[in-house]
Amino acid sequence: MGRHSAVKSGEARALEGARVLVTRSPDRAAPLVNALRGAGAEPLLLPLIDFERARDQHSLEVALDALRAGAYGWLVVSSITTVRALKEKAAERRLDLRGIIPESVRVATIGPSSRRVLEAEGIPVDLAPDDVQSAAGLVSVWPAGPASVFLPQADIADDVLAAGIEAKGAVVQAVTAYHTVDYPAVAERRLTATLAAANGWQPGDGSGAPQLTPEAARAELARGRLHAVVAASPSAARRIQASLAPLEDCRFIAIGRSTAAEAAALGLPVAATAKEPTPAGIVAALRTVFATEGNES
Template structure:
């Protein structure tokens, strides 16, 4: 079904007929797949990215020893994958995740999904941006003053967050908590810790959406049978470009400004940027694109 025949806004299944490609692994795609189906879309998976344990376990262990000993005033958790990596380290010590973090340590995060998962793990969040849910948004609300900050993050994390917090007077210890790799990760190195249930969804249950190979996704795209593709990170944008470009009439939906900027640098037109890095935010971005096209047709 062509998306120019989009269902008018106000009807409950406003993405009826939309075939949406989600570039996440099955165990991480469930909430978005459910939200897309509820809106009437038909989701497909093309797993492009996976996550492995940090190569340098010693540096991560030393940082976590410092955290438990009270060496840091703040812990910045920038993604759900960071939570998973820290929970695996806690389990190795036969601890709950919250037992790694002294009561004196304040917690900051970027997006509502990370916040919900942390709170489901029994860890209250002290600081998170409301308007711009990104590294820049967190820097904008960061309190000025000297403080020691632990920032566990991906190996390919941008330096913007650490530099911005340091500019506010903090001393930031950035440490690699996990590596971003092509899907699938090595079975012996893949992050597998199950996270606490948040909003009724238990991470790791799988999505149930059909999983495509890159070749199958390319064929669907070339035939005009995919209407949108969702990318959650700059690395996902790069892999989409390498595997699927040109996207033709398939709309690129970016989660976050950094993802949109990377796509634009690669020559991929960005149809919409999700204002919130959540399933609801992504569905809203899709609705905006298709409602606009429906009104123009």
């Protein structure tokens, strides 16, 4: 059954009947699930990625001690998962995030979701890109000159952010804060810290969306019953390619240019890239794709 038979044309109603695969774990999927439902789509979960605590806890502890002592002028937060990892470390010390991030430290982030979560946790954000919300976008607005920077990040993070900031004159201490793994993570190593509610981001359990296995998702693809899949990172794109390709008529929606570039390198056609890495931005990208197709049919 084709996608056009299920979805009505017109941007306002473009997602009615669309079945959208969300490749996040249930506890991280609620914001997008709720936004999709609000737009008339039917979200389904296919968790592909999960997150575990850093294997090298000593290096992270040393860096956090230096952060508390004022050794860094800047803290760069590149994802919501980084906030979760830092909050978990703070909780181990019976502190909140404000207890490990001195007021003297300036905070930078790459996207609105991370900014909203940080601010909900009581951490003001001093620098974030307005246009290109990515590592490259943050580098483009980074002030030139000497600076000491703490960059906690994923084990699979590339060097775009660290190298770009260093090229502006800063000294960057990059430390692995968490590991990206196939879902599900090992229970005793899984990041479990709950983040404060923020506008556009709410912790939750996937809001009851049906959860598929890769086998079930492939069967739905073969029957033409999946109309879009959303990937939030290059690692998600790699796992989608490994688990689901070919995607048949299912549209690949990327959150961020790096995700779109990885998908293209893997041979996955990218139907749209969300202009903002938020639930609203993803819904807008989906609406644009399906409204255009509906008008052409």
